[in-house]
Amino acid sequence: MLKRKENIIVEKTKAFADRIGRMCVFVQKQRKVNSDVIRQVNRSGTSIGANIAEGIYAQSNPDFISKFSIALKEANETKYWLERLHASGSLNEKEFDSILHDNQEIIYILISIIKTMKEKNYQKDGTAITDNNKDANVSNENANVSNENANVSNEIGNHNF
Numbered sequence: 001m002l003k004r005k006e007n008i009i010v011e012k013t014k015a016f017a018d019r020i021g022r023m024c025v026f027v028q029k030q031r032k033v034n035s036d037v038i039r040q041v042n043r044s045g046t047s048i049g050a051n052i053a054e055g056i057y058a059q060s061n062p063d064f065i066s067k068f069s070i071a072l073k074e075a076n077e078t079k080y081w082l083e084r085l086h087a088s089g090s091l092n093e094k095e096f097d098s099i100l101h102d103n104q105e106i107i108y109i110l111i112s113i114i115k116t117m118k119e120k121n122y123q124k125d126g127t128a129i130t131d132n133n134k135d136a137n138v139s140n141e142n143a144n145v146s147n148e149n150a151n152v153s154n155e156i157g158n159h160n161f
Helices: 008-030 035-056 061-087 093-121 131-158
Strands: none
Touching (some): 008 093
8 A cells, every 4th residue: 555645734633633632531521611612622623634634635726725724714713712721720821832832833834725725726816727827827927027126126216215
């Protein structure tokens, strides 16, 4: 069987889901906490990876972006529930900082992936780039760079330094 190349976001979200599950069991057993909050953080924290898994096999680039955007929303919701657990005293400072760090790392990676895919696959007007218009876009981008360089030269000349 072929070994798949490691995908960092898949691995991080799997590990995070496992960690969220362990945290929920621990907090519910050891500390007084609202079970609704535990269910919410468990649901949102584990769904990040589930949406990533769906996105990996997306049918199109817009579908991929959509699934990863949902994962980002779930990561942000998880951050909210972790903050609520910390504010209520259910997570101490060290526990909160540690799990929040993992959550933030996932958020940053997702933002980067989504931004890259959007830049790579969409024109400035929001329409999808197809094979037919990729070459036209390259020509237009080169023309825009030339125009921008001319504008910068004109702006520099208009300022009193």
